Amino acid sequence: MTADNRVYLFDTTLRDGAQTQGVDFSVADKTAIAIELDRIGIDYIEGGWPGANPTDDRFFAAPPAFNRARFVAFGMTRRAGRSAANDPGLNAILSTQARTVCMVGKTWDFHVDVALELGRTEYIDMIADSVAVARTRVDEVMFDAEHFFDGYKANRDYAMTCLREALRAGARWLVLCDTNGGTLPHDIERIVGEVCAEIPGTSIGIHCHNDTENAVANSLAAVRVGARQVQGTINGLGERCGNANMIALIPSLMLKMGYDTGIPAENLAKLTHLSRLLDDRLNLVPNRSAAYVGSRAFAHKGGLHVSAVEKDPRTYEHIDPAVVGNERIIVVSDQAGRSNVMARFRQIGLEIDPRSPDVMRLLEIVKEREANGYAYDGADASFELLARRELHTVPDYFVLQSFRVLAERRWNARGELITLSEATVKLDVAKHRVMEVGEGNGPVNALDSALRKALLPHYAELVDMRLIDFKVRILDSAGGTAAITRVMIESADGHGQRWTTIGVSPNIIDASYNALYDAITYKLFRDGATPAV
Ligand SMILES: CC(=O)SCCNC(=O)CCNC(=O)[C@H](O)C(C)(C)COP(=O)(O)OP(=O)(O)OC[C@H]1O[C@@H](n2cnc3c(N)ncnc32)[C@H](O)[C@@H]1OP(=O)(O)O
Numbered sequence: 001m002t003a004d005n006r007v008y009l010f011d012t013t014l015r016d017g018a019q020t021q022g023v024d025f026s027v028a029d030k031t032a033i034a035i036e037l038d039r040i041g042i043d044y045i046e047g048g049w050p051g052a053n054p055t056d057d058r059f060f061a062a063p064p065a066f067n068r069a070r071f072v073a074f075g076m077t078r079r080a081g082r083s084a085a086n087d088p089g090l091n092a093i094l095s096t097q098a099r100t101v102c103m104v105g106k107t108w109d110f111h112v113d114v115a116l117e118l119g120r121t122e123y124i125d126m127i128a129d130s131v132a133v134a135r136t137r138v139d140e141v142m143f144d145a146e147h148f149f150d151g152y153k154a155n156r157d158y159a160m161t162c163l164r165e166a167l168r169a170g171a172r173w174l175v176l177c178d179t180n181g182g183t184l185p186h187d188i189e190r191i192v193g194e195v196c197a198e199i200p201g202t203s204i205g206i207h208c209h210n211d212t213e214n215a216v217a218n219s220l221a222a223v224r225v226g227a228r229q230v231q232g233t234i235n236g237l238g239e240r241c242g243n244a245n246m247i248a249l250i251p252s253l254m255l256k257m258g259y260d261t262g263i264p265a266e267n268l269a270k271l272t273h274l275s276r277l278l279d280d281r282l283n284l285v286p287n288r289s290a291a292y293v294g295s296r297a298f299a300h301k302g303g304l305h306v307s308a309v310e311k312d313p314r315t316y317e318h319i320d321p322a323v324v325g326n327e328r329i330i331v332v333s334d335q336a337g338r339s340n341v342m343a344r345f346r347q348i349g350l351e352i353d354p355r356s357p358d359v360m361r362l363l364e365i366v367k368e369r370e371a372n373g374y375a376y377d378g379a380d381a382s383f384e385l386l387a388r389r390e391l392h393t394v395p396d397y398f399v400l401q402s403f404r405v406l407a408e409r410r411w412n413a414r415g416e417l418i419t420l421s422e423a424t425v426k427l428d429v430a431k432h433r434v435m436e437v438g439e440g441n442g443p444v445n446a447l448d449s450a451l452r453k454a455l456l457p458h459y460a461e462l463v464d465m466r467l468i469d470f471k472v473r474i475l476d477s478a479g480g481t482a483a484i485t486r487v488m489i490e491s492a493d494g495h496g497q498r499w500t501t502i503g504v505s506p507n508i509i510d511a512s513y514n515a516l517y518d519a520i521t522y523k524l525f526r527d528g529a530t531p532a533v
């Protein structure tokens with residue numbers, strides 16, 4: 001029995017999350033993620049499947065020390081034709097430092113017939129004696145009832161008998177799995193409700209897959225009718241379409257439904273970091289639209305929205321973004337009104353009278369430029385420079401006289417085909433005309449390198465600046481190679497700052513230069529560099 005308001009969180013990022021196509025955790029990844037999960041206050045951390053692969057074996061051989069989480073080993077019931085005590089697979093999961101074991105077993109008769117090709121009664125015996133042996137070797141056994149919902153619909157008696165036998169053999173938790181992820185919330189609610197009523201007092205868990213985009217909704221529905229353990233993964237990683245996303249589940253359980261998840265309220269503010277940490281580890285671009293933690297989750301773009309948010313953020317925000325460690329963003333674009341511009345000014349730290357004609361003028365310029373291919377909602381640094389230039393508060397740090405960029409493909413002396421890029425820039429800085437040549441693996445890289453060579457002797461601030469992302473988009477596809485090009489450049493520096501700038505032109509090199517120019521100017525302005533023109 002568990003306290004009625006307490007929902008236990010079971011994270012399976014390191015096991016079911018590792019079953020995501022394209023995801024391949026190292027031992028170091030597993031360790032770093034497990035430590036963060038423990039820090040935030042997750043109850044159970046499933047580390048993987050001991051005996052299944054060398055990474056999991058190494059991770060289980062030296063797991064991190066947890067402050068409060070219980071470490072869980074995953075595995076399946078014994079193989080047919082072996083005793084549980086002598087099954088090598090079962091032994092592998094029972095012989096680690098993990099004192100909790102989560103054991104998967106089939107509860108859909110169709111699977112027993114087709115996937116296992118075993119007699120149904122024989123398989124029920126396998127569940128019972130696997131759980132019973134595990135119970136003598138570890139502190140806590142959970143039974144993951146694979147395909148429980150499909151099994152319950154197909155053969156209710158068989159699915160329920162599997163549960164009862166696991167319980168009788170000593171399972172502390174019965175976790176109902178929507179393994180194929182095809183069940184909808186109303187069916188989850190009905191079936192979990194019926195199970196809870198039929199075996200009252202049993203600790204029931206829920207494990208949902210996201211094949212109909214309902215894994216979170218299904219998990220919440222199960223909790224509503226009595227499930228008290230929820231399994232999920234960070235960012236919804238997992239086999240096929242993924243598992244229930246812990247990052248959405250946790251705040252929904254705590255803030256919307258009032259459950260105690262064991263996570264201290266102040267730790268909710270670590271969720272955004274946790275979500276991005278996983279993406280960083282996996283070299284994935286964070287989902288900007290992710291609920292609660294995405295960079296767009298509290299971005300306000302429409303003029304009507306911003307006007308109201310400025311009066312009270314609750315008008316268009318379901319929670320305060322800071323509660324989950326996220327932040328509000330006010331976007332300026334062709335969907336904006338005066339309120340967007342004023343709000344951005346405030347964020348930038350620009351004092352301006354809202355009735356000033358400069359505000360409407362800037363808005364008109366933004367709308368005009370967006371009609372010509374600019375997109376300021378993704379290029380905050382270029383917007384800030386545009387605004388400051390209109391208000392005459394940003395200096396010119398250098399003046400470009402000309403640039404020339406060459407791209408050459410040729411055979412070198414060793415008979416290899418190579419492509420080289422070379423850029424020459426001529427610019428005025430510190431009352432001198434400077435000319436520099438840069439080489440690069442592409443024309444923009446060469447241009448960037450020539451600009452830095454010319455500017456570094458005058459602006460030491462640029463030493464730690466680097467380009468981290470470069471995106472090109474053709475805006476008028478009907479024009480083919482003659483179309484307008486939009487270039488977005490993301491830059492970073494050694495202080496952990498990141499900023500995005502934009503350039504638009506019919507010529508891709510020209511558009512890139514414009515974005516580079518803004519990137520360099522923004523860095524110098526932010527660092528308070530003294531103009532050396
Ligand atoms: C729903 C889930 O997500 S469960 C977790 C799934 N995750 C994984 O499978 C990842 C880790 N798995 C592995 O590394 C491997 O599959 C291993 C090491 C576990 C097993 O590998 P192999 O021995 O080569 O078997 P293989 O994966 O080909 O097939 C699974 C075997 O287990 C049997 N099996 C499947 N589920 C169960 C079960 N719950 N209990 C007992 N046997 C089972 C299958 O019938 C099959 O038996 P067969 O080889 O006699 O046909």
Ligand SMILES: CC(=O)C(=O)O
Nearest residue numbers: 104144146147177179
């Ligand atoms: C156990 C599990 O991962 C599933 O049934 O989906």
